[in-house]
Amino acid sequence: MMKPKVNVAIISISLAKGGAERFASLLSKMIEAENIAVHNIIINDAVDYDYKGKLYNLGTASSSTFSVFKKIEKGYLLCKYLKNNNIDVVIDNRPRNHYIRELLTTLIYGSRRIIFVIHSFNFKNYFPSPQFLSQKLYRNATKLVCVSKEIEEGIREKLGFLNTITIYNPYEVVDTVVAEKVSDNENYILFFGRFDEKVKNFSLMLEAFSKSEIYKAGYCLYLLGEGPDLVFIQNKIKELQLDEFVKILPFVKNPQEWIAKAKFTILTSQYEGFPMSLVESLAAGTPIVAVDCKSGPKEIVKPEHNGLLVENHNAPELSKAMKRMIEDENLYNFCKKNASESVEHLSLDTISKQWKALILFDTND
Known part of the structure; x- marks a missing residue:
């Protein structure tokens, strides 16, 4: 009997221009499999890169024009989408440097399995100060995925997190x-x-x-x-x-x-x-x-x-x-x-096996 599909949401600022955004598009291709349904959720309306799975564009879904109301509306729409689509795993691919915003975001994510991706050695983009606030945000995370061993070592030494793993960024053979x-x-x-x-x-x-x-x-x-x-x-x-x-x-x-x-x-x-x-x-x-x-x-x-x-x-x-x-x-x-x-x-096939193992192990353990 087939296991039910695992619904995975990849949350990014956009799918345009930057390295983290390029990674998100590749990640959607890597984890798309018979037993994984991919949902790409972007905060801003910008798409340059190809992707696999569904796309939910909060930039176009929200109708408010006033900045504060638009952010609140995006939070509400994100919460609704995660619930309506039975999202099991959230992969947060965004910078996370504002404690109050991230605290509210973790409330939206709820009890789902959360994987946070750390893309830069500039830790202030991912870990709000002071240190105890970051520890509160991340202590219940399923995993902190670091894109280099040096990042993982730095997080363990400076911030004391042990729920870390290094998975390198891949490359894609392009036509x-x-x-x-x-x-x-x-x-x-x-x-x-x-x-x-x-x-x-x-x-x-x-x-x-x-x-x-x-x-x-x-x-x-x-x-x-x-x-x-x-x-x-x-x-x-x-x-x-x-x-x-x-x-x-x-x-x-x-x-x-x-x-x-x-x-x-x-x-x-x-x-x-x-x-x-x-x-x-x-x-x-x-x-x-x-x-x-x-x-x-x-x-x-x-x-x-x-x-x-x-x-x-x-x-x-x-x-x-x-x-x-x-x-x-x-x-x-x-x-x-x-x-x-x-x-x-670092090929797409090799790195995809590491991501699939992480997602499926954490959802089936």
Whole structure:
């Protein structure tokens, strides 16, 4: 006799633009199975990524125009949806940094099994201060899923939680037929992601690119994405007199071909969680140059095997790494040869087994 379906709700800010949102879309694909029914619930009306299962858009379902009333209405609609659809498991994929809001949210979730995903080493986005408030919020959680081992270790050491597990972010093999087309004549290194200076540290990236002088060898820096700090980046490019060598490209849903044809991709973040851009780059066979920020890069980059990892906030060392990847052909070819194989353990199929085991074990124990 077949067991009844497990109804799982993945709750996210949206399904657009960001890494956590991209993860939510992949998670819906990973856990969709004969015995799991997926419900994607988004707070804001923004959908760029493909997903599996049902979609409930609180942004369009709510009718209030006044901000406070709209939030209250969304809470009511969420509570109603969880009840009417017999949701067994909630996977909360949002930032959670406001204690009162999160306390009310946990009341809405009720006695269901709750899995919270921690996407960043910037713990203040997920654990309200002071510490005892966070402990009250999370003490009854089924699991805190951390996207890197360094995040899990930090949560255990700093906050004392033991109900933790690390499950890495996966990559998805994308059909390049639908990818954005890129000219074969372009020589470039690539950043792709959100234009957020406080997180991504474009100042460091642009300064190191300028110092490296790899533009003299015909290589440009392409910045692919969008975000609140576009003007800041444009001004920084002008300040460093890099207008001729740095190109800003708009966000595209599928950057696969941009990634595959880049010489290498670059990450200079202040902090991360488990940066999917690095994983997606390696999966496409493209080496990486990254700073050793907290957290993720050192769990992805194998120095001189699939890329180069340098001390964070060190523009001279970063510029040397950029230059080395251009000039040292033996190193570059070796890293490129190893790139895709180095992330095989992060395939959608592999990571989906871990998520399904977590969900089904916790619902059937």
